[in-house]
Amino acid sequence: MRAFRRGLLVSAALAVAAMTLSGCAASTTTPDGESDGELTLYAGRDEALIAPLLAQFTADTGIEVSARYGSTSELGALLLEEGNNTPAEVFLSQDAGALGALANADLVADIPADTAGLIPAGFTSQDNSWIGVTGRARVIAYDSQSVTEAELPDSVGDLAGAEWTGRVGFAPGNASFQSFLTALRVLDGEDAAADWVERVSANSPVLTESNGATLDLVSAGQLDVGLINHYYWFEDAAETGADNMRAQLKFLPGDAGGMVNVTGAAILASSANDPDALALIEYLVSEKAQRYFVEETYEYPLLPGVAAPAGLPTLESLVNTGLDLSDLDSLEQTQSLLAEYGLL
Amino acid sequence: MSRGTVPAPVPTIAGRTIARRATPERTGNRRAPRPLLVLAIFACAIASIPLVYLVVRAGSSGLGDIVAILGRPRIPQLLANTVGLALAVTASCIAIGVPTAFLLARAKLRFRGFFAVLAALPLAIPSYLAAYGWLAAVPTFNGFWAAWLVLTLVSVPYVTLPVAAALRAGTTALDDVARTLGRGPWRAFWLGTWPQIRPATLAGALLVCLYVLSEFGAVALLRFPVLTTAIQQAYGASFNRNYAAILATVLVLLAIVLVLGEQAARGRARRRFGAVGGVSRHRIIRLGKWTAPASLLLAGVPALAVGLPVAVLFARLLDAETLRALDPVELGQAVVNTLMLAVGGAVIAVLLALPIGALAAKYAGRLVRIIESVGYLALGLPGIVVGLSLVFFSLAVVPALYQTGIVLAFAYGVLFMPKAIGAIRSSIAQVPVSLEDVARTLGYGRAQTWWLVTARLARPGIAAGALLVAVTAMKELPATLLLRPTGTDTLAIELWSRTDVSAYGAAAPYAAALVLLAAIPAFLLSGAGRGRTDGPL
Numbered sequence: 001m002r003a004f005r006r007g008l009l010v011s012a013a014l015a016v017a018a019m020t021l022s023g024c025a026a027s028t029t030t031p032d033g034e035s036d037g038e039l040t041l042y043a044g045r046d047e048a049l050i051a052p053l054l055a056q057f058t059a060d061t062g063i064e065v066s067a068r069y070g071s072t073s074e075l076g077a078l079l080l081e082e083g084n085n086t087p088a089e090v091f092l093s094q095d096a097g098a099l100g101a102l103a104n105a106d107l108v109a110d111i112p113a114d115t116a117g118l119i120p121a122g123f124t125s126q127d128n129s130w131i132g133v134t135g136r137a138r139v140i141a142y143d144s145q146s147v148t149e150a151e152l153p154d155s156v157g158d159l160a161g162a163e164w165t166g167r168v169g170f171a172p173g174n175a176s177f178q179s180f181l182t183a184l185r186v187l188d189g190e191d192a193a194a195d196w197v198e199r200v201s202a203n204s205p206v207l208t209e210s211n212g213a214t215l216d217l218v219s220a221g222q223l224d225v226g227l228i229n230h231y232y233w234f235e236d237a238a239e240t241g242a243d244n245m246r247a248q249l250k251f252l253p254g255d256a257g258g259m260v261n262v263t264g265a266a267i268l269a270s271s272a273n274d275p276d277a278l279a280l281i282e283y284l285v286s287e288k289a290q291r292y293f294v295e296e297t298y299e300y301p302l303l304p305g306v307a308a309p310a311g312l313p314t315l316e317s318l319v320n321t322g323l324d325l326s327d328l329d330s331l332e333q334t335q336s337l338l339a340e341y342g343l344l
Numbered sequence: 345m346s347r348g349t350v351p352a353p354v355p356t357i358a359g360r361t362i363a364r365r366a367t368p369e370r371t372g373n374r375r376a377p378r379p380l381l382v383l384a385i386f387a388c389a390i391a392s393i394p395l396v397y398l399v400v401r402a403g404s405s406g407l408g409d410i411v412a413i414l415g416r417p418r419i420p421q422l423l424a425n426t427v428g429l430a431l432a433v434t435a436s437c438i439a440i441g442v443p444t445a446f447l448l449a450r451a452k453l454r455f456r457g458f459f460a461v462l463a464a465l466p467l468a469i470p471s472y473l474a475a476y477g478w479l480a481a482v483p484t485f486n487g488f489w490a491a492w493l494v495l496t497l498v499s500v501p502y503v504t505l506p507v508a509a510a511l512r513a514g515t516t517a518l519d520d521v522a523r524t525l526g527r528g529p530w531r532a533f534w535l536g537t538w539p540q541i542r543p544a545t546l547a548g549a550l551l552v553c554l555y556v557l558s559e560f561g562a563v564a565l566l567r568f569p570v571l572t573t574a575i576q577q578a579y580g581a582s583f584n585r586n587y588a589a590i591l592a593t594v595l596v597l598l599a600i601v602l603v604l605g606e607q608a609a610r611g612r613a614r615r616r617f618g619a620v621g622g623v624s625r626h627r628i629i630r631l632g633k634w635t636a637p638a639s640l641l642l643a644g645v646p647a648l649a650v651g652l653p654v655a656v657l658f659a660r661l662l663d664a665e666t667l668r669a670l671d672p673v674e675l676g677q678a679v680v681n682t683l684m685l686a687v688g689g690a691v692i693a694v695l696l697a698l699p700i701g702a703l704a705a706k707y708a709g710r711l712v713r714i715i716e717s718v719g720y721l722a723l724g725l726p727g728i729v730v731g732l733s734l735v736f737f738s739l740a741v742v743p744a745l746y747q748t749g750i751v752l753a754f755a756y757g758v759l760f761m762p763k764a765i766g767a768i769r770s771s772i773a774q775v776p777v778s779l780e781d782v783a784r785t786l787g788y789g790r791a792q793t794w795w796l797v798t799a800r801l802a803r804p805g806i807a808a809g810a811l812l813v814a815v816t817a818m819k820e821l822p823a824t825l826l827l828r829p830t831g832t833d834t835l836a837i838e839l840w841s842r843t844d845v846s847a848y849g850a851a852a853p854y855a856a857a858l859v860l861l862a863a864i865p866a867f868l869l870s871g872a873g874r875g876r877t878d879g880p881l
Binding site for chain 2: 068
């Protein structure tokens with residue numbers, strides 16, 4: 001009987017322990033238009049990159065930011081699932097597609113036109129539902145020990161030939177690869193794009209799950225040519241030293257394969273008119289933050305007047321379809337095309 | 345004594361007749377007490393939260409969409425890859441795990457305790473870390489065989505541990521009878537010992553198979569496309585939750601087939617041989633010239649599963665340029681968070697698994713089988729799906745607890761309760777009903793009897809279930825990313841956020857801390873820490 005009571009006590013103790021697991025569920029609601037000096041951000045980008053920027057934001061504005069880091073795909077799915085119950089006020093996304101999905105679900109608030117207008121058309125949303133923050137060029141990463149830059153074509157379209165059989169790798173499920181294919185459809189036409197996908201899929205491509213994994217293969221000498229975003233190379237170079245990089249980059253000005261994807265940010269619908277949320281958006285496209293992205297990640301600044309990273313082709317020389325990159329209907333057609341040829 | 349079972353005397357090879365009489369008394373017409381049934385149904389309802397969520401999401405697609413998605417040319421390939429990998433890994437885990445368990449339980453070994461710990465140690469390695477280590481050591485490592493090797497190496501303990509426990513509890517008397525009747529040693533093992541360890545083997549194999557269905561991290565790194573990688577792509581590029589739900593439903597259907605298959609196979613085993621309780625007596629085999637190959641097997645799997653990835657990680661640590669000054673406070677906080685959440689998850693998983701395990705151990709019938717099956721299904725789903733289902737559930741039911749440690753620990757409980765069900769079921773099944781009946785005749789109530797007799801005798805199995813959940817929860821990533829309190833980091837999350845940007849140098853201390861922390865429950869599961877060599881499973 002004593003053991004029985006002791007058991008009850010143990011259970012009670014466990015219950016108390018469970019309660020202590022619950023931190024404080026911060027869900028503050030403020031009336032429209034009033035600053036409460038606090039902000040919850042869902043950041044689909046790396047903590048090591050974003051945290052210093054947020055610290056500077058807090059120092060400059062006095063607004064405290066509580067940031068939740070994760071991959072853009074997971075946070076996008078999370079925001080869709082949370083709907084209007086989300087604790088997030090701002091979402092910083094790695095790609096335009098996730099922002100488009102939120103806009104489609106009516107989960108974002110419009111960004112005031114004078115802020116949204118700071119970023120040139122083609123690099124931001126067409127309806128002010130989100131704002132472009134930085135740009136990333138699609139590039140060819142090649143194994144410098146087996147391929148010379150001169151051997152590489154100036155267009156990704158030419159990578160479907162017989163001499164590249166089994167030598168080209170990419171991540172068909174990746175959002176930025178799919179943006180490139182959308183650009184190819186728009187620039188070269190549906191037939192040419194379908195023809196390219198058909199020939200590439202029959203050319204023994206090396207399929208990966210991410211841009212990073214594609215670059216790893218090139219760096220390890222396992223793959224001659226990979227289609228990736230340019231800034232991945234700079235991340236690796238920071239880790240292993242730029243001089244030790246076996247993989248090298250080739251930019252493709254004027255080609256769909258060298259198009260620019262954007263990262264962006266949106267204010268969640270439940271925080272429309274929240275001045276703190278707008279303050280963060282304004283900060284992200286300020287000269288200070290734009291320069292920070294250039295220095296830390298070698299991404300393209302989207303604010304006119306801020307210089308692009310040294311050694312990179314100008315943003316203007318790279319293809320910009322003028323398309324809404326967050327247009328999901330167009331994305332769906334691209335995915336059907338990939339699925340049709342067994343790549344997705 | 346109509347409700348009791350006398351522990352079987354040493355049964356004979358012709359145990360068929362004994363078993364037929366013994367089995368109905370143990371599992372047959374006795375009706376489950378209502379409170380137990382209610383608790384089990386409640387636990388089953390909680391386990392089915394992810395399933396309800398999937399039905400809602402997949403159901404909001406039209407039939408045309410579903411047909412279009414399942415009709416994609418790549419789907420048959422992904423399905424074949426998923427099933428092929430799951431079956432191959434399961435088969436090799438049995439092929440390695442059963443002999444390993446046999447050596448640990450029945451062979452005369454020097455350093456037996458050491459080898460027992462080694463056998464449990466792969467549990468401490470997250471599969472994505474093992475895959476990363478192999479990939480860094482062998483750049484050409486990818487595809488089916490790569491995924492097969494890595495998942496086999498990290499999953500073998502799920503078979504080894506329960507089979508070793510069954511062997512220690514079992515007897516070699518039946519083998520001896522077979523030998524005296526003129527059977528060879530292998531045939532005698534097949535007739536005498538195999539039936540005793542078959543349920544444990546099946547239970548372990550089911551956990552392995554369901555785990556492989558749900559695995560994402562290692563298969564993605566090793567470039568072997570399966571259904572989980574397609575589900576991840578559906579979230580990551582299509583932002584299409586309904587598409588992801590349709591694919592996840594296919595995984596659930598596969599899991600149902602596996603769970604029913606295991607139940608059918610287990611049921612047959614029980615009918616044929618009945619309980620071999622009462623006597624635990626076995627001969628210890630001298631290995632002689634087999635000592636060297638046996639030691640190689642016992643040391644080889646842990647060396648490849650744990651030694652190689654850890655060594656590679658530390659090699660990277662030495663030549664990385666991003667080795668930033670380690671923040672010990674951040675690391676310490678992550679250790680504390682990981683530990684608290686894992687313990688919370690283990691407690692919740694055990695509370696959910698107890699009524700289901702107790703019901704399945706003592707009672708038969710269709711309802712019992714359904715409840716037990718549903719309890720297992722969440723294990724076949726990728727963490728991101730279960731995580732999203734709990735976002736959906738907690739916002740609808742307990743919004744105040746959303747993004748708190750409680751909901752995350754609860755998610756661990758739902759995800760990993762299946763790992764505790766098997767251990768709890770088999771340990772409760774071994775408690776003689778006669779003892780419970782004695783307690784009742786002495787005037788103890790049902791709950792008291794349960795607590796003082798059944799739970800006490802089944803304690804090793806319950807503890808083993810809790811430890812298995814804890815070790816898995818420590819390594820969990822996708823559901824943790826979705827459900828953790830904003831700003832709370834676990835070791836797995838710190839590791840992910842660094843490897844995601846190629847900061848391998850900065851990741852290494854977190855990887856080491858995670859493996860060391862997870863090695864604690866793995867060590868306890870091996871049973872070596874208790875001075876004796878019989879593990880709790």
